[in-house]
Amino acid sequence: MKFTRKANAQWKGSGKEGKGTLTSASGVLNNTPYSFHTRFEDGQKGTNPEELVGAAHAGCFAMQLSFLLNEAGFTATTLDVAATVTFEDGNVTTILLNLEGKVPKIEAAQFQEIATKAKEVCPISKLLNTKIELKTSLL
Template sequence: MKFTRKANANWKGTGMEGTGKISTQSTTLDNAQLSFKTRFADGVGTNPEELVAAAHSGCFTMQLSFLLNEGGFTADDLNTEATVTFENGSITLIHLDLKGKVPNISAEEFEKTANKAKEICPISKLLNTTITLSVELVS
């Protein structure tokens, strides 16, 4: 399977005082605000690191669901929080915090499957940084 997806960013002004907008092909983001403040402080809008966290948590969680299905399991609930660490001009770490409710799976099998998903999800393979994972199977 091969497909493409697009997003667009537009910026006006200087790096600190300027403003930008970001949009996605699906229009889920449609001229979402992008600025120095939304990236390096608190503000209304988004930023590249937040978008990477969203992409990584979504990709990993979907990949895990596929792997669980291959193993004969269906998740009742999978929740992944991705935390992106930006330091000295680089993304130095992404931590995935997974909590899942999966009937009839052992904690060991769940963790093994989650680690495989972390390794093979397309966004994990794209990123050139350390990726860590914590796993909790809830009942």
């Protein structure tokens, strides 16, 4: 299967005082604001690249895990994934995927094994050049 997706960014002004917007072809992002302040300061309304990478990674990982669980004969009731992206000295240094899953009839060791495989084969994991950590919790 092959497909493409498209998103646009527009920036106006200097790096620190300027502002930008992000728009995705799907319309989910529609002139969504981002700026130095939304990226580097807490409490500012808008998004930032690291937040979007975290959302993309969490979503991709959860879907990949769901497919792998299905292949092993399990269906998750819920997979909650929080991605924490750490930015340090101009680099994304770590992404922590914190997974809480409800999967009927699966043993904890098998859940951990399948989750680890999902982390390794998730297309966004393979795209990123950073350390990716995984913590799992089977509820």
